[in-house]
Amino acid sequence: xxxxxxxxxxxxxxxxxxxxxxxxxxxxxxxxxxxxxxxxxxxxxxxxxxxxxxxxxxxxxxxxxxxxxxxxxxxxxxxxxxxxxxxxxxxxxxxxxxxxxxxxxxxxxxxxxxxxxxxxxxxxxxxxxxxxxxxxxxxxxxxxxxxxxxxxxxxxxxxxxxxxxxxxxxxxxxxxxxxxxxxxxxxxxxxxxxxxxxxxxxxxxxxxxxxxxxxxx
Amino acid sequence: xxxxxxxxxxxxxxxxxxxxxxxxxxxxxxxxxxxxxxxxxxxxxxxxxxxxxxxxxxxxxxxxxxxxxxxxxxxxxxxxxxxxxxxxxxxxxxxxxxxxxxxxxxxxxxxxxxxxxxxxxxxxxxxxxxxxxxxxxxxxxxxxxxxxxxxxxxxxxxxxxxxxxxxxxxxxxxxxxxxxxxxxxxxxxxxxxxxxxxxxxxxxxxxxxxxxxxxxx
DNA sequence: ATTGACATTGAACGTGCGTTCAACGAGGTT
DNA sequence: AACCTCGTTGAACGCACGTTCAATGTCAAT
Numbered sequence: 001x002x003x004x005x006x007x008x009x010x011x012x013x014x015x016x017x018x019x020x021x022x023x024x025x026x027x028x029x030x031x032x033x034x035x036x037x038x039x040x041x042x043x044x045x046x047x048x049x050x051x052x053x054x055x056x057x058x059x060x061x062x063x064x065x066x067x068x069x070x071x072x073x074x075x076x077x078x079x080x081x082x083x084x085x086x087x088x089x090x091x092x093x094x095x096x097x098x099x100x101x102x103x104x105x106x107x108x109x110x111x112x113x114x115x116x117x118x119x120x121x122x123x124x125x126x127x128x129x130x131x132x133x134x135x136x137x138x139x140x141x142x143x144x145x146x147x148x149x150x151x152x153x154x155x156x157x158x159x160x161x162x163x164x165x166x167x168x169x170x171x172x173x174x175x176x177x178x179x180x181x182x183x184x185x186x187x188x189x190x191x192x193x194x195x196x197x198x199x200x201x202x203x204x205x206x207x208x209x210x211x212x213x214x215x216x217x
Numbered sequence: 218x219x220x221x222x223x224x225x226x227x228x229x230x231x232x233x234x235x236x237x238x239x240x241x242x243x244x245x246x247x248x249x250x251x252x253x254x255x256x257x258x259x260x261x262x263x264x265x266x267x268x269x270x271x272x273x274x275x276x277x278x279x280x281x282x283x284x285x286x287x288x289x290x291x292x293x294x295x296x297x298x299x300x301x302x303x304x305x306x307x308x309x310x311x312x313x314x315x316x317x318x319x320x321x322x323x324x325x326x327x328x329x330x331x332x333x334x335x336x337x338x339x340x341x342x343x344x345x346x347x348x349x350x351x352x353x354x355x356x357x358x359x360x361x362x363x364x365x366x367x368x369x370x371x372x373x374x375x376x377x378x379x380x381x382x383x384x385x386x387x388x389x390x391x392x393x394x395x396x397x398x399x400x401x402x403x404x405x406x407x408x409x410x411x412x413x414x415x416x417x418x419x420x421x422x423x424x425x426x427x428x429x430x431x432x433x434x
Numbered sequence: 435a436t437t438g439a440c441a442t443t444g445a446a447c448g449t450g451c452g453t454t455c456a457a458c459g460a461g462g463t464t
Numbered sequence: 465a466a467c468c469t470c471g472t473t474g475a476a477c478g479c480a481c482g483t484t485c486a487a488t489g490t491c492a493a494t
Contacts, residue, residue, distance in 0.1 A: 006471080027336060033452065043473050045454085050471090054452060108335055114395065115332045118325055119244060128396050153411055160408040163392065163400055170391045171384030178331065179345050183380055191377040194370055196412050223441080250482065260443050262484085267441095271482060 012050050012060075015040045019061045024105050028112040033057070059122055062113055065106065066130050078140075085144035086196060092141055093165050094189050096134075100173050101185055107173055131166065138162035168192065229267050232257045233281045236274060241322050245329040250274070276339055279330055282323065283347050295357075302361035303413060309358055310382050311406050313351075317390050318402055324390055348383065355379035385409065 006014070018040035023031050033054055037044040051057040079088050100107055110127075117124035142161035146153040175183040223231070235257035240248050250271055254261040268274040296305050317324055327344075334341035359378035363370040392400040 008471085011471080029336065032450080034450085044452085045474075046472055048453065111328075111332055111335075114391075115329055117395070118328075119246065124395070131392070131395065132399070156408050156411055157404075160401075160404045161412075164385075164405050164408045164412070167388030167392055167405060168381075168385055169388065171386065171388030174331075174387045174391070175348070175380065175384055178334070178341070178348065182349070184377075187374075187377045188381050188384060191373050191381045194373055195378075195381070225441085228441085249480080251480085261482085262444075263442055265483065 008050065011042075011046075015042070015047055015050060015057075016061060016064045019057060020065065023061065023109055023112075027109065028058075028116065031058075055120075055122075058116070059126070062123060062126050065109070066126065079144055085141060085148045089138065089141040089145060089161075089165065090189075090193060090196065092138060093169060093192070096137070097169050097172055097185055097189065100169065101176055104177060108177055111177070135159075135162045135166045138165045225267065228259075228263075229277075232259070232264055232267060232274075233278060236278045237282065240278065240326055240329075244326065245275075245333065248275075272337075272339075275333070276343070279340060279343050282326070283343065296361055302358060302365045306355065306358040306362060306378075306382065307406075307410060307413065309355060310386060310409070313354070314386050314389055314402055314406065317386065318393055321394060325394055328391075328394070352376075352379045352383045355382045 015036065019031065019036045022035050022039050026035070033047055034044050036057070037047045040047070047057070051060060079085065080091075083091070113123055114127055117127045139158045139162045142158040142165070145161065146156055146158060172183070172185050172188055176185055232253065236248065236253045239252050239256050243252070250261050250264055253274070254264045257264070264274070268277060296302065297308075300308070330340055331344055334344045356375045356379050359375040359382070362378065363373055363375060389400070389402050389405055393402055
């Protein structure tokens with residue numbers, strides 16, 4: 001039964017929430033206009049009245065997801081006192097990794113979008129921006145590392161270091177999602193510590209400290 | 218014009234090759250039965266005569282791709298003389314990374330399949346197997362590292378180490394494909410060297426050696 | 435020559451999708 | 465009370481897809 005019901009902004013939000021519910025359940029492959037409309041309790045026509053096309057819905061949903069969660073950057077801009085810069089960076093990597101694994105649903109969806117973005121310029125731009133923000137969260141710690149031993153890291157930039165951290169995390173996410181029973185993120189983290197931290201005995205304790213205060217799924 | 222033309226095995230191979238050409242050009246989203254049939258110069262009906270369904274075609278194509286390229290494991294089972302184990306592992310990582318970046322087309326397709334595999338059990342199994350083989354290529358070198366300093370790496374297994382290497386490479390591939398202008402794989406490799414190799418001056422030369430004999434796209 | 439097996443086609447079917455649109459009714463305005 | 469705005473519906477359109485199938489021509493065996 002037609003008639004004015006809700007103002008535009010409210011309806012849009014209801015529909016976006018329904019779209020996310022559908023996508024979380026059936027992925028982007030199952031995200032059809034009719035499915036979202038049914039989930040939201042409205043007609044398909046209304047959905048296209050509020051979002052001009054399916055492309056528009058997809059883009060707005062990605063935007064909504066990116067602003068409503070995922071990236072947990074924007075903190076840890078200052079080094080914790082007493083922690084060597086490398087251990088600081090590793091602790092950020094560890095926190096981000098744990099955080100990522102806790103929202104597997106969202107990460108899977110994000111990969112769907114990633115693949116879509118290979119073809120779709122607008123989505124590609126959005127995903128790039130998100131990954132850049134992600135990478136940038138590592139830069140303060142990366143910069144501190146380089147500053148702490150300028151002669152050793154003379155050839156590196158904070159951006160390179162941040163990129164490597166991001167690559168590690170993204171690779172861990174890839175493997176965890178595909179094969180959770182064979183890839184153990186916590187063990188990967190311990191391995192990374194052992195590889196990177198100097199081998200002295202004193203640092204082993206800082207390893208244990210950093211690697212234990214976060215729980216993995 | 219109907220009539221017997223080619224034996225089953227030949228036609229199947231022609232069609233698979235055409236399917237790959239279509240997929241390389243238009244990705245899995247553009248891989249329709251009609252598109253492949255046209256590319257192969259046959260009718261859609263014939264395609265489904267040789268492959269029982271589109272699912273069958275997709276699976277056989279992935280199988281074909283996996284057996285006709287991609288993974289470059291199965292070599293480097295013995296350590297090159299005089300190279301420290303860690304440098305050996307890094308050289309394998311570097312070679313694999315360079316190799317991966319040279320077949321970007323295939324890697325993109327592989328990600329398409331990866332996403333498909335999240336929903337499709339058979340494809341998921343195939344991709345898992347491929348990634349396991351990939352990981353296993355690192356195990357000999359990983360084992361050598363642990364054996365070289367048993368006390369330092371007491372808590373690690375060769376599998377963990379191999380998993381971290383695979384994560385790094387997969388993460389690099391993710392970033393390169395999404396944003397080739399901002400992610401530089403060679404710099405990532407140099408960064409990894411600087412992070413992992415001991416800081417002594419002598420090792421810097423081995424870094425330069427390892428990092429320079431491969432060209433990146 | 436006849437037969438039979440089978441590769442091959444073209445047309446058709448059914449389905450699910452994105453999208454359009456005329457009709458409608460509940461506000462607020464006059 | 466009349467009117468306009470606009471959120472809302474339901475049915476429909478057109479398309480592209482996966483799939484089916486009767487018809488047909490070719491080849492090897494008989």
